[in-house]
Amino acid sequence: MSDTSQTQDPQMPDENTSADASTTPPSRMTPETGMTAEAPAPVEPLSLTDKFIGILTEPAPTYENVRTTGSRTSDWLVPILLLMIVIAGATLARFSNPEFSAQIMQQQTQALHKAVDAGDMTQEQADQAERQIRSMSGFFGIFGAIAGAIGYFILFFIIALFYWLIVRFLLRGDATYTLVLSAVGLASFISILDQLVSLLLTYLTGKAFANLSPVLFMDVDIINAGFGSKILMLLNPITIWATWVTGIGLEKVGRISRVKGMIAAFSLWIIFTLLTLSMGSMGMG
Numbered sequence: 001m002s003d004t005s006q007t008q009d010p011q012m013p014d015e016n017t018s019a020d021a022s023t024t025p026p027s028r029m030t031p032e033t034g035m036t037a038e039a040p041a042p043v044e045p046l047s048l049t050d051k052f053i054g055i056l057t058e059p060a061p062t063y064e065n066v067r068t069t070g071s072r073t074s075d076w077l078v079p080i081l082l083l084m085i086v087i088a089g090a091t092l093a094r095f096s097n098p099e100f101s102a103q104i105m106q107q108q109t110q111a112l113h114k115a116v117d118a119g120d121m122t123q124e125q126a127d128q129a130e131r132q133i134r135s136m137s138g139f140f141g142i143f144g145a146i147a148g149a150i151g152y153f154i155l156f157f158i159i160a161l162f163y164w165l166i167v168r169f170l171l172r173g174d175a176t177y178t179l180v181l182s183a184v185g186l187a188s189f190i191s192i193l194d195q196l197v198s199l200l201l202t203y204l205t206g207k208a209f210a211n212l213s214p215v216l217f218m219d220v221d222i223i224n225a226g227f228g229s230k231i232l233m234l235l236n237p238i239t240i241w242a243t244w245v246t247g248i249g250l251e252k253v254g255r256i257s258r259v260k261g262m263i264a265a266f267s268l269w270i271i272f273t274l275l276t277l278s279m280g281s282m283g284m285g
Helices: 015-023 048-057 059-069 073-096 098-117 123-135 137-170 177-205 227-232 237-254 258-278
Strands: 027-029 036-038
Touching: 048 059, 048 073, 048 177, 059 177, 059 237, 073 098, 073 137, 073 177, 098 123, 098 137, 137 177, 137 237, 137 258, 177 237, 237 258
Parallel strands: none
Antiparallel strands: 027 036
């Protein structure tokens, strides 16, 4: 009997060898040693809880994970829904307090009187507007809560769109719109803290609107205050923190420098805030 039938063809791979090769991770040659090394394990996406903690403690690695593993709808949907709930709840809480409700009504009446003095409306029109305001005072909290929540939801997508346009076309980054949604949405976790602190300060100070800005220590009616006083209200460390984290997010998801990320974040924040202040609102905070 010839032994050639038992001799394996050197060009035919052994079955065991093929099976082992199919389950072995890809290898690469290291130029330093000339030896092969296993490829790094794929990066797993962080859970939303880990992302929340990471945004507060280590935003750069958190956003790096988002860029590597891809955007998740929960990155922006969950924090935005939570922020909408907090905004609506804070508005209802303010209007449910008789003292704050009366304070806001007084401020609205003063605004009408100023409009009459400036010639923007007649006294008859002001009296009619005041009667309408008083007749609907019980619904102000509900209307304000709904309008505030829905308004922020719409504004979020507009702000994200502008951020994406700046990063993509002005700063030559390569972020997609969904990645920018994740970057801005995750930073909204800090805005939730800002809203809660503001509500707490409202009850502690007796002011309808309060935050950690220098205006907290001033005897100022912020609704009827001048433009300079409203600008001071922007010096809120929590809002600045949220904007800073947004800049880090734009840096990581857009593959741009830290300086460019901060320029994009703070420039758009300032522009939107000045626009909303001119219309009587309180900015992007």
